[in-house]
Amino acid sequence: MKIKALVAALTASAVLTLGLAQAKMKTQSPAELNDLEIAHVAYVADSIDIRYAHLALALSENPAVHEFAETMIRDHTAVNDQALALLKKLGAQPRDNFLSQSLQQNAKTLIDEMSDLRGTAFDKRYAENELAYHIAVNDLVDNSFLPNIENAEVHALFTAGSKIFHAHEKHAAMMVKQLK
Amino acid sequence: MTAGFTRRAFLSKTVVAIAVTVLSSRFLTYTEDARAAGDTHVIDIKAFKFVPDTLKVRVGDTITWTNHDIVPHTATADDKSWDTGTLKRNERASLTVTAGMAPRYYCRFHPQMRAQIEIVGGD
Numbered sequence: 188m189k190i191k192a193l194v195a196a197l198t199a200s201a202v203l204t205l206g207l208a209q210a211k212m213k214t215q216s217p218a219e220l221n222d223l224e225i226a227h228v229a230y231v232a233d234s235i236d237i238r239y240a241h242l243a244l245a246l247s248e249n250p251a252v253h254e255f256a257e258t259m260i261r262d263h264t265a266v267n268d269q270a271l272a273l274l275k276k277l278g279a280q281p282r283d284n285f286l287s288q289s290l291q292q293n294a295k296t297l298i299d300e301m302s303d304l305r306g307t308a309f310d311k312r313y314a315e316n317e318l319a320y321h322i323a324v325n326d327l328v329d330n331s332f333l334p335n336i337e338n339a340e341v342h343a344l345f346t347a348g349s350k351i352f353h354a355h356e357k358h359a360a361m362m363v364k365q366l367k
Numbered sequence: 368m369t370a371g372f373t374r375r376a377f378l379s380k381t382v383v384a385i386a387v388t389v390l391s392s393r394f395l396t397y398t399e400d401a402r403a404a405g406d407t408h409v410i411d412i413k414a415f416k417f418v419p420d421t422l423k424v425r426v427g428d429t430i431t432w433t434n435h436d437i438v439p440h441t442a443t444a445d446d447k448s449w450d451t452g453t454l455k456r457n458e459r460a461s462l463t464v465t466a467g468m469a470p471r472y473y474c475r476f477h478p479q480m481r482a483q484i485e486i487v488g489g490d
Binding site for chain 2: 254257261262265266269347350351354357358361
């Protein structure tokens, strides 16, 4: 199962890496995004995980999967609410960018794939993707976003967000193990 | 004269001593009443941790959990016998410690968050 989780993590990393590779061809890098673009990526990443969670609530019958999905909706909604409140306070608007678009495209593909699964097959795919997704997002936040965010309040929000997403990663790892 | 002074001094010392004793006993009574009513302990929830994660309490004490995180949390007994309910950011909830209260607890939303209380005394 560890191998499966690792494969899933690598797949998600590959999806993000593919997005990054495509971006690099256009000389684009996450490290070059400004604060408003980073805020947009974070909002999109939160929203994608909320969409995965709603899919899980619709298709899964496993109580552990439901509990996890409800937590994802609750937590990512709270983070997005905080982000929007901060942007409003700063009088700024999040700015769409290559990475947000890449994430949305990849999510659409994955949702199409997961929508065809049922029962244990769906539960395992959802759990493995959640683990992989949070590993990839944590890597992005810790290594590309946090070192480059300029605004102190935005940085503080992402620091708090990072702790939340790392907790989600641990929770997802527990769920993957539970579904073995 | 000297004897009268000494008697008055003795009397006044006695009055003071009695007053001090009465006040002290009242203070002690008040303190014991406060002790009987229980102490209040604060547990902060921040960065996905209960701080402190181990707390010594007595039956009758009050524990207050305050959530400082952006996301909601709970403090829920492992056996589900007690629960603070959902605590959103900056919300708090209190529970009174009872005999036999389940000591280990966690956050229902984030099961990797764990802590415990240790009930001491009273036996």
